[in-house]
Amino acid sequence: xxxxxxxxxxxxxxxxxxxxxxxxxxxxxxxxxxxxxxxxxxxxxxxxxxxxxxxxxxxxxxxxxxxxxxxxxxxxxxxxxxxxxxxxxxxxxxxxxxxxxxxxxxxxxxxxxxxxxxxxxxxxxx
Numbered sequence: 001x002x003x004x005x006x007x008x009x010x011x012x013x014x015x016x017x018x019x020x021x022x023x024x025x026x027x028x029x030x031x032x033x034x035x036x037x038x039x040x041x042x043x044x045x046x047x048x049x050x051x052x053x054x055x056x057x058x059x060x061x062x063x064x065x066x067x068x069x070x071x072x073x074x075x076x077x078x079x080x081x082x083x084x085x086x087x088x089x090x091x092x093x094x095x096x097x098x099x100x101x102x103x104x105x106x107x108x109x110x111x112x113x114x115x116x117x118x119x120x121x122x123x124x125x126x
Contacts, residue, residue, distance in 0.1 A: 001105035004075035005067055008100045011110065012062040012079055018054065022047035026106035033112050036119065056123075057092055059083035075100045085122050092122035 002010065007024055014020040022043040025031070031046045032039045040049040054060055060083050067077035082093045094114055101109040 002102070003070075003072050004100050004102040005070040007102050007105075007107050008067060008075040008077055008098065008110075009065075011100075011107065012065055012077075015050065015060060015062055016054070018047045018050035021050055024107050025110075026103065026108050029107045030109045031107075031112075032109065033114065035113050035116050056087065057081075057083050057085055060092075062096075073102045075102075088123060088125055090122045092119070094118050094122075 002024075011021050011024050014024070025043050025046050027042060029043070029046070030039065030041045031049060038049070040046045060081055062079040062081060065077060065079045067075055069076035076097070076099050078095060078097050080093075080095050082091060084090070085092050096112050096114050098110055098112040100107060
């Protein structure tokens, strides 16, 4: 059974495979980005959310991963993305902060914060 740190690492590593990333979540697991009012609950909704993101930013991958809090059921880390946005041609350069809560080897909650200005600039046409 995976602990919180292993789950966060697996999620980050599998972001290019929405089904694999979503399968890490519990049936009622939540992926939440409150700074942009985004929330998906359950593996199917989470897979759809990630697929939608990848359709806009196909090269979306996490890098420079720094996990600073590691317990059996909680993990916190910062990680970055730098990838072009299809609709604008701009580079989406972002640092995420993610807090993961695990239960029974699955992700119960992954709450991520991000810089909304950086997101707005990358996704907005001039």
